[in-house]
Amino acid sequence: MATIRDVARISGYSISTVSRVLNNKNYVSDGVRTKIQQVMDDLDYVPSDMARDLSRGKTMNIGVVSLNVDHPYYLDMTAGIMTAAFAAGYNLLMLPSRYKNDEERGYLEQLRRKAFDGLIFTTHNIPISEMLHYQKYGRIVICHDPGDEPILASYSDRxxxxxxxxxxxxxxxxxxxxxxxxxxxxxxxxxxxxxxxxxxxxxxxxxxxxxxxxxxxxxxxxxxxxxxxxxxxxxxxxxxxxxxxxxxxxxxxxxxxxxxxxxxxxxxxxxxxxxxxxxxxHHYKDVGAAALRLAIGAADESVGIHSDFIAERK
CATH class of the missing domain: 3.40.50.2300 (Response regulator)
Incomplete structure (x- = not known):
């Protein structure tokens, strides 16, 4: 399998120049860009996503812990998260929850290993206190009022x-x-x-x-x-x-x-x-969108979104 070093050696340009072509950066002439692209095509070179993520320090992935249940809380929450993620250029990894503590701890360990940049718990069984240690590895967002716990949250203020x-x-x-x-x-x-x-x-x-x-x-x-x-x-x-x-x-x-x-x-x-x-x-789509913004660092303060009692349907 060809590497970026092979592309640089055969094209006669430096690894940094090849990298600028791969990432569509400026400061590369059209002629150089065309030559490097031709070498990549000849070698069938495919950039490594893992290497790219390591170089930029981001995976552009967000993990979402959710139950596989046909209830508006999960359906609308996921829809809100998905819409906001698409707009921000992030991918979602849906992580099934069965209220199993070991599974939830496993997702926290994946965050520590940089499998994703942030983790949204639409629901959880483990106590918040267990999550706090993992905040140094990435943003963790819960979807209920955190009370006095020092953790990011987006929730319906019911x-x-x-x-x-x-x-x-x-x-x-x-x-x-x-x-x-x-x-x-x-x-x-x-x-x-x-x-x-x-x-x-x-x-x-x-x-x-x-x-x-x-x-x-x-x-x-x-x-x-x-x-x-x-x-x-x-x-x-x-x-x-x-x-x-x-x-x-x-x-x-x-x-x-x-x-x-x-x-x-x-x-x-x-x-x-x-x-x-x-x-x-309860405006769960808005709650989900706010949770995604917190998870990617586009917002920094927990938010409670007001829910509305509707006595009469129109």
Missing amino acids: GPSYMQAFTWIHRRHFKNVGLLLPRDPALSATAHETIAAYTRVFGQQPDRRMMRYDTMTYADGYAAAEYFISNGLNPDFIMANGDDIATGFAQYYKEHHLRVPGLMGQDQQLSGQLMGFPTID
């Missing part, structure tokens, strides 16, 4: 919209409210904020029986409805972790000829718009 949503529910005198949550609140910032807002508005924590975890899809919403009915819980209102999830919940009731309770979704999906129930728009 707190105010959750307070508005539960106040709306409370003022309509719903009392037996079911919550469909992504994960245990000890592990999920979304679930933690949901329960905190409920508690502030209703003056007490929700009944544990009225909370269903791991609800991420339409099918999960359908299964949650079956759980409530089979256990005789009879909620008069459901706050779901997504419009599709709320729609799945309603479908179970309809199929079993039951009166559908009040519903509220999240993420302003088409299903919720067609059914007309309230929702919350």
